Amino acid sequence: MVATFTRPGWYRAALCTVLAAAFGVxxxxxxxxxxxxxxxxxxxTGYPQVVVPLITAxxxxxxxxxxxDYWLRWGFGLPTIPDDHSSHGAxxxxxxxxxxxxxxxxxxxxxxxxxxxxxxxxxxxMLIRAELAQxxxxxxxxxxxxxxxxxxxxxxxxxxxxxxxxGMANYVLPLMIGAPDMAFPRLNALSYWMLPLAGILFLASFxxxxxxxxxxxxGYAPLSTGAPLGQSFFNIGVQFAGFSSIxxxxxxxxxIITMRAPGMTFWRMPLLVWANLSTxxxxxxxxxxxxxxxxxxxxxxxxxxxxxxxxxxGDVISYQHIFWFYSHPAVYIMILPGFGIISEVIxxxxxxxxxxxxxxxxxxxxxxxLSYSVWAHHMFVAGMFSWLxxxxxxxxxxxxxxxxxKIFSWLGTLYFxxxxxxxxxxxxxxxxxxTFTVGGISGVMLGxxxxxxxxxxxxxxxxxxxxxxxxxxxxxxxAGLYHWFPKMTGRMYDEKLxxxxxWGTLIGTWGTFIPMHWVGMDGMPRRVADYASQFGNWNLLIxxxxxxxxxxxxxxxxxxxxxxxxxxxxxANPWGGKSIEWLVSSPPPVFNFDEIPRVVGGPYExxxxxxRHAIMPGEGAEVPATRQTMVGS
Amino acid sequence: MESASVPLPHGAGGHATGHxxxxxxxxxxxxxxxxxxxxxxxxxxxxxxxxxxxFASYFFLRVVVNPETWPPHPFELPVAVAGMNTAxxxxxxxxxxxxxxxxxxxxxxxxxxxxxxxxxxGLTFLFVQINEYVHIGFSARTEAFGTIFFSxxxxxxxxxxxxxxxxxxxxxxxxxxHFDKEPEKHLGVEVPGIYWHFVDIMWIVVFFTVYxx
Numbered sequence: 001m002v003a004t005f006t007r008p009g010w011y012r013a014a015l016c017t018v019l020a021a022a023f024g025v026x027x028x029x030x031x032x033x034x035x036x037x038x039x040x041x042x043x044x045t046g047y048p049q050v051v052v053p054l055i056t057a058x059x060x061x062x063x064x065x066x067x068x069d070y071w072l073r074w075g076f077g078l079p080t081i082p083d084d085h086s087s088h089g090a091x092x093x094x095x096x097x098x099x100x101x102x103x104x105x106x107x108x109x110x111x112x113x114x115x116x117x118x119x120x121x122x123x124x125x126m127l128i129r130a131e132l133a134q135x136x137x138x139x140x141x142x143x144x145x146x147x148x149x150x151x152x153x154x155x156x157x158x159x160x161x162x163x164x165x166x167g168m169a170n171y172v173l174p175l176m177i178g179a180p181d182m183a184f185p186r187l188n189a190l191s192y193w194m195l196p197l198a199g200i201l202f203l204a205s206f207x208x209x210x211x212x213x214x215x216x217x218x219g220y221a222p223l224s225t226g227a228p229l230g231q232s233f234f235n236i237g238v239q240f241a242g243f244s245s246i247x248x249x250x251x252x253x254x255x256i257i258t259m260r261a262p263g264m265t266f267w268r269m270p271l272l273v274w275a276n277l278s279t280x281x282x283x284x285x286x287x288x289x290x291x292x293x294x295x296x297x298x299x300x301x302x303x304x305x306x307x308x309x310x311x312x313x314g315d316v317i318s319y320q321h322i323f324w325f326y327s328h329p330a331v332y333i334m335i336l337p338g339f340g341i342i343s344e345v346i347x348x349x350x351x352x353x354x355x356x357x358x359x360x361x362x363x364x365x366x367x368x369x370l371s372y373s374v375w376a377h378h379m380f381v382a383g384m385f386s387w388l389x390x391x392x393x394x395x396x397x398x399x400x401x402x403x404x405x406k407i408f409s410w411l412g413t414l415y416f417x418x419x420x421x422x423x424x425x426x427x428x429x430x431x432x433x434x435t436f437t438v439g440g441i442s443g444v445m446l447g448x449x450x451x452x453x454x455x456x457x458x459x460x461x462x463x464x465x466x467x468x469x470x471x472x473x474x475x476x477x478x479a480g481l482y483h484w485f486p487k488m489t490g491r492m493y494d495e496k497l498x499x500x501x502x503w504g505t506l507i508g509t510w511g512t513f514i515p516m517h518w519v520g521m522d523g524m525p526r527r528v529a530d531y532a533s534q535f536g537n538w539n540l541l542i543x544x545x546x547x548x549x550x551x552x553x554x555x556x557x558x559x560x561x562x563x564x565x566x567x568x569x570x571x572a573n574p575w576g577g578k579s580i581e582w583l584v585s586s587p588p589p590v591f592n593f594d595e596i597p598r599v600v601g602g603p604y605e606x607x608x609x610x611x612r613h614a615i616m617p618g619e620g621a622e623v624p625a626t627r628q629t630m631v632g633s
Numbered sequence: 634m635e636s637a638s639v640p641l642p643h644g645a646g647g648h649a650t651g652h653x654x655x656x657x658x659x660x661x662x663x664x665x666x667x668x669x670x671x672x673x674x675x676x677x678x679x680x681x682x683x684x685x686x687x688f689a690s691y692f693f694l695r696v697v698v699n700p701e702t703w704p705p706h707p708f709e710l711p712v713a714v715a716g717m718n719t720a721x722x723x724x725x726x727x728x729x730x731x732x733x734x735x736x737x738x739x740x741x742x743x744x745x746x747x748x749x750x751x752x753x754x755g756l757t758f759l760f761v762q763i764n765e766y767v768h769i770g771f772s773a774r775t776e777a778f779g780t781i782f783f784s785x786x787x788x789x790x791x792x793x794x795x796x797x798x799x800x801x802x803x804x805x806x807x808x809x810x811h812f813d814k815e816p817e818k819h820l821g822v823e824v825p826g827i828y829w830h831f832v833d834i835m836w837i838v839v840f841f842t843v844y845x846x
Binding site for chain 2: 074075076077088178179180181183184246250251253254257258259260261262264284285286287288289291292293296299303304305306307309312313314315317318321322325591592593594595596
């Protein structure tokens with residue numbers, strides 16, 4: 001009986017969560033007593049006795065489930081439980097509900113968890129579109145509508161797109177660079193376990209008095225500092241999501257820098273690795289800013305400090321500056337890993353080396369550097385310093401250059417390639433190039449100060465963000481999931497269902513988001529539950545396409561679940577890829593390799609006879625062909 | 634070993650040679666810097682940016698809002714006390730450096746002494762800081778100045794606390810003799826040491842910005 005609660009696991013997690021919550025309440029009561037306040041707040045403004053447990057209870061859960069066990073024993077100088085690698089690999093579905101240090105298990109945990117949040121966020125989008133199908137109020141009231149679009153955005157950004165990329169990279173990146181695992185496997189497990197906690201905090205805010213947070217995913221002060229309790233759930237959830245992605249990024253950086261296989265120089269790394277290297281640089285250096293911004297809002301809300309209180313010498317606009325200093329780099333955090341995925345998929349399925357490989361890598365670094373200098377283009381109408389507008393416009397236009405390099409390099413890769421569309425992954429990759437370019441161009445339009453002032457806070461913004469995040473990021477996520485599904489599960493998916501899903505998604509995306517540009521330019525405001533009746537027809541059309549888009553995702557879910565269970569066994573290398581993850585079995589062995597492979601060439605030498613990227617141990621070490629042998633295709 | 638008895642489900646692929654495999658292969662070392670040191674350095678980058686967000690707020694409140702005087706009229710900061718406290722924290726950087734140098738030479742007693750001294754100095758700093766908070770005469774709710782004063786120094790205080798936790802672990806392990814067998818493997822002292830230097834340098838920046846500038 002006692003052992004049930006002392007062993008790391010769900011029972012101990014439940015116990016620790018309760019104890020930690022009680023501890024949080026206790027702290028509040030004691031601190032209030034010390035400072036001479038009534039132990040329980042009577043006026044109910046900041047809800048400290050709810051907010052503090054919201055921080056301590058998730059930490060208690062992490063302690064209970066076993067994320068800190070090893071470190072605590074180590075720190076107190078106790079004998080650490082010897083790592084017998086029994087926590088490697090997953091042998092039944094139950095192993096996915098334990099703290100596991102295997103990067104492949106963590107990758108699957110990440111992907112599945114964030115996909116569940118995608119479905120929940122998608123359901124919210126369906127509710128939003130149902131409400132907007134007709135002018136007037138049909139399904140939800142204005143207050144619920146505000147909560148819905150805020151939660152939709154937060155779920156999609158913080159617990160779907162960002163961790164989904166982290167999850168896919170978690171799975172394939174160590175394989176790609178020939179590493180047996182990530183650099184810090186226990187930190188990796190901790191990063192994962194913070195993710196569901198963040199998502200649950202966001203969702204739990206619906207239970208708070210006053211409803212879920214409704215200040216948008218941006219949570220601008222002073223709207224957020226005066227909002228009901230739900231806003232605090234957002235402030236704290238973002239901290240957990242933020243720490244999770246900082247630790248993952250740190251892990252990726254250390255893994256990439258210190259654990260590459262012999263022979264894998266930086267210029268022999270696949271572009272997915274380059275993409276995650278640059279994304280991680282962004283995450284490590286930018287994410288603390290949203291942490292800081294949300295801490296400030298939380299302090300203003302609970303302790304009644306004056307960061308953003310105008311009357312007491314605070315500065316309201318400073319919130320937006322600090323917030324966007326993270327959140328503009330964040331949009332690149334949400335697309336750069338996708339760029340990496342597209343590069344992999346395109347080169348494999350067009351059987352050609354990446355056009356301008358080094359420039360592709362440098363363009364990623366260029367985006368990283370430039371992305372820190374464009375944040376205020378979100379604030380052209382915010383009343384900030386007017387002298388900052390034109391410099392921000394120029395840097396914004398400048399960042400289109402490295403992005404354009406990537407687009408043209410993909411086109412150059414496709415040019416005269418043997419394009420195979422036998423895989424749904426390639427269809428999504430091709431569609432992404434087109435769709436993302438449209439979104440990118442509307443981004444350049446929005447970078448122009450006069451045009452931005454015209455369409456600020458209209459549906460044009462909604463159209464732009466969904467073209468880049470759905471048509472860009474989500475398409476790359478689907479491309480990546482289809483591409484590595486055989487590797488992750490050892491099964492092939494149903495290509496026919498994949499095609500239905502692809503065409504449904506493509507038509508649904510364009511049908512939903514293209515008309516939004518038009519109603520936006522005509523002045524339909526975003527984030528409002530009701531609108532002028534002149535936009536009624538367009539909105540009905542948008543809603544119909546949106547429902548279709550939502551429905552075809554169920555095909556994807558069905559396809560993935562059924563194929564994982566019953567699909568035909570996948571060969572080790574179904575697409576004929578050259579990078580190392582395709583040279584191991586599907587799914588890979590528990591420890592990835594018996595011995596670390598040796599890298600002898602670039603990762604994309606398609607069409608070059610005899611060219612090798614890596615030699616697995618035990619293979620005959622034949623002399624690899626050099627690039628001079630023959631020009632490809 | 635237990636793991637050897639666990640049936641490998643997909644064992645066909647990499648196990649053609651048939652020998653028992655007890656763990657993952659040793660990773661190739663592709664950089665001269667070791668993982669732990671690089672990890673803590675990257676974490677410090679992150680921490681610097683967290684301080685950066687609060688410094689950004691500080692300069693918005695001071696430069697953009699631009700009150701007539703800074704600190705605003707009734708506020709006064711105990712610069713002398715904080716200056717003394719600065720001296721305490723800076724000297725702790727030297728003691729942790731002494732501890733590291735000692736273990737590098739294999740001098741275990743010197744390491745223990747250095748760690749203890751650092752720990753005591755760090756704790757003294759925290760106590761002086763709390764004492765300053767109690768007697769300073771305003772709170773975080775008093776104007777934006779009170780807010781940013783308490784949040785910058787408080788954020789730093791929280792980092793001193795984290796640093797002290799790391800040092801505690803290092804000290805416990807040192808006294809339990811974890812570095813006795815192989816003194817050349819002393820990352821458990823080096824990594825907290827790097828973090829402690831960061832805490833120290835960050836305090837100098839906070840001190841000059843908040844108290845002197």
